[in-house]
Amino acid sequence: MAGFQSLPGFRDFYPEDFSRRQHIFRTWRQAASAFGFQEYDAPVLEPLDLYKTKSGDEIEAQLFSFTDKGGREVALRPEMTPTVCRMVGAKAGALKRPIKWFSVAEFYRYERAQKGRLRAFNQFNADIFGEAGPEAEIELIALLIQCLAGFGLTKDDFSIRLSDRDLWFFYLEALGYNLVESRALLTAIDRYEKAGDKAFDEFKSSLSGDRLEEFPHKVQAITGFMKIRTIEALVEEIRMFHRPNLNARLDDWRKVLAGVTAMGLGDFITVDLSVVRGLAYYTGFVFEAFDRKGDLRALAGGGRYNDLVKKLGGPDLPAVGFAIGDVTTGLLLEQRGLTPAYVTAPDVYAVIGGEPERQAAFADIHALRAAGFRVDYPFKELAFGKQFKAASESGAKLALIYGGDELAKGVVKIRNLTDRSEREVPRDQVVASVRETLAAR
RNA sequence: GCGGCCAUAGCUCAGUUGGUUAGAGCACAAGAUUGUGAUUCUUGGGGUCGCGGGUUCGAGUCCCGUUGGCCGCCCCA
Known part of the structure; x- marks a missing residue:
């Protein structure tokens, strides 16, 4: 269009x-x-x-x-x-x-x-x-x-990857990097999943002398840290450094994992320090939910x-x-x-014989709606066959039939559209009868 | 911001080396059927072929531009 x-x-x-x-x-x-x-x-x-x-x-x-x-x-x-x-x-x-x-x-x-x-x-x-x-x-x-x-x-279907920016800063500090360098390294770590070792090239180009020489070793440590997937391996890695700030973070890690596990959700959590999240305002734990199978x-x-x-x-x-x-x-x-x-089915669909019957139907339709039932009906006069088809297609459970015969007797016919059974109820009991019929299903 | 692919009915698509009035299925609507839902049959509405320009006797088809969509890159709070 x-x-x-x-x-x-x-x-x-x-x-x-x-x-x-x-x-x-x-x-x-x-x-x-x-x-x-x-x-x-x-x-x-x-x-x-x-x-x-x-x-x-x-x-x-x-x-x-x-x-x-x-x-x-x-x-x-x-x-x-x-x-x-x-x-x-x-x-x-x-x-x-x-x-x-x-x-x-x-x-x-x-x-x-x-x-x-x-x-x-x-x-x-x-x-x-x-x-x-x-x-x-x-x-x-x-x-x-x-x-x-x-x-x-x-x-x-999904897992939560748990990481920790503070832990990274303390770890990089233990490896001998200052705060500015650590920030640059975290940016590289964020890219590592996509770019691989090339992610560290920019940082590497800022180095010279001894620091450049030792860098491959440090990268190995860093990528090794990123590949840790269990708390045990994390504890093992960190133990060597004997640093109080690292050990304090580990206590928090244990608490988080223990708490989540006690809730029966341990299987959803993966230790994954490759997650650092783009923006720098995060100060501690960071986590992401990932689709396990897919490409999302x-x-x-x-x-x-x-x-x-x-x-x-x-x-x-x-x-x-x-x-x-x-x-x-x-x-x-x-x-x-x-x-x-996608379901929009009403509870009740009114089948209406003609204009005289419509006025009677309207009274009941509104009474039912005010009582909380979802009720629909055709705007225009239609053959009964059409109306039953419309009632069926609407997904309604019941049809209320307002024909000349019924109204002459002071009743309304309730048709169960599922089992096709019908019964007549007095006009003044329509709301109660609909409630009862729907409840019986 | 950069690159690739794509665009025909509400949806999925067909449309020959460029050639008469652009088609199908599904969906929607009406009828066959004036008191009971299926199936079937018949009929109908709906398109400036995304938009604009160009080439040509003639463009849905070829070319350029543009808008939109999809997919990558950058980014991703």
């Missing part, structure tokens, strides 16, 4: 698409509610500086940003974290700890659309503020697992960001959070055949 199209990377949600999206949202909300998280929402449009402060000036290239009519530099929200930090920071003194909040919202990023990545997408965000200990990680990782398991996905990008990601609330002008408040998107989740559900069938 000629005319207007939706903008690139934006989606129309036709009823069937909408119902799929609702299924995803509903599952997330159910999980969050079971975990005692409270739902909030916030403006779609925010001051541009909110994002620049958090992520740096370069972020603007990937934002839907513009100057509003009042001359304000604004941006459509690309994520929830700065907003929720602002909200929590503003009222931190009055909020009962731990603060467990979640939201389901739409976000906008000015990027080229790709598989699993659009310009407008929805995310579930969950965050815990005010808890510095690994108890917050346990709670959030368990919630993340439930946000996926709630669809029927199992440990064979990360399903969800999160971690601890203890400095961000303060950086955005709030109090010093520790925080952990994660986000999970609807696009990749939807693709995964599709691949696994876990998309629910």
